[in-house]
Amino acid sequence: MTDPVISLKNATVTVGNQTEILKGLNLDIYPGDFITVLGTNGAGKSTLFNTISGDLELSAGSVFHQGKDITKVPAVKRTSFIARVFQDPKVGTAPRMTVAENLLLAEKRGSKRTLRNRRLTAEKLDHYRELTAKMGNNLEDRLQTAAGSLSGGQRQALSFLMAIQVKPGLLLLDEHTAALDPKTSAQLMDATNHQVVDNHLTALMITHNLADALTYGNRLIVLNAGNVVLDVAGADKDALTEENLLEYFVH
Template identity: 70%
Template sequence: MTNAVISLKNINVVVGGHTKIIDDLNLDIYQGDFISILGTNGAGKSTLFNTIAGNLAPQSGQILHNGQDITQHNAVQRTKMIARVFQDPKMGTAPRMTVSENLLLAEKRGEHRALRSRGLNKEKLVEYAAITAKMGNNLDQRLQTPTGSLSGGQRQALSFLMATRVKPELLLLDEHTAALDPKTSDQLMAATNQQILDNQLTALMITHNLEDALRYGNRLLILNAGKIVLDVNGSKKQALTEDQLLTYFTF
């Protein structure tokens, strides 16, 4: 197997001086992986994302990027390779800027970002109309609309497009459909999957939706008490049922 894009080696994360949230965790993420992550509240899912993104430093262990140690790199340094979409549609976009201005801003991810209106020429607007049309929610009709005036689904679709405007080496989807109504959630999830496949993205997705975890991606993880208790792909993932997944959860 090829080398992992990101490897976590014996990662331990302690919060409050004594509470271990991530417990000696090992994880290899390979190019093209689309990994769904399940787990109860407090299982360590968000802490895992914060550790990968550089927002939280592990007490011990290593984080490797293409074999190079990046454990001490902060979130800003990792922005060049990692993009993230959050659960809250209000995060990740500038509300007073238009859809097209937000997309232009996203093209400067990992660089010194200074928006120049002259960058929004006719060619750019045609390009943005094409990519937003793929989301299937009329976002392409709102290019000149301030982002704060969009629906939750449209704003979250824009957040996803911004996160992938410059192809990241790793995309973190942090319950990015959880705040949406079922119909909008299904629509965004289908569009997300298509974009990941079309652009050959590598992605981790936290979800509480068992159906989505089974339907999408090539690999599925379950976290419990900061440990990976299930890691399956291929035919083993395809053979799983929701009832089988439920046996890993305690209430």
């Protein structure tokens, strides 16, 4: 069997002296998994992502990357194999830089970022135009526009493309469509799915949209009180309904 990209073993996060946010959570993420993540507020979704990214230390347990213990590896070093897109479209892009410059900067993910010797050649611009055209929101026409002048949907699409500019070992999508209007959210979700599937990315996506959780991805997990209470894939996932999932949100 293929080894996991990321494994969490008995992952525990305790706040203060007694409040456990993650409670001995175990999760294996395999190459090519596109996992939708559901859970009520306070279930541990963001804490799970922060633990994987290295932004939050475990109180107990371990995190492994391709079998190597990275529990003590800081977040900045994990950026060489983990990329993340946040809910806020303003996060993840440099507002005064153009779309093309942001994409060029993203090619430095995991290494020291600098604008020295940056070269926006005609060949690169053609590549960026082709890349952005796949997002379906006319971003390809705004390559020379400052990111801060984009619409929310275009800026979030740019954040997403920056995250996958250098293929990450794991892509964390942290409610990346939640701040957008329904039409723009659906458009970005469709583009996200195509990019993840076509590029064989491994991804976790937090969502509160039950329909999206059922429609996208090959695997679905539900968190409750700091642990995984449902983990389904394949035919078992296909058989789920929104009514099934709602049962996990009843207290």
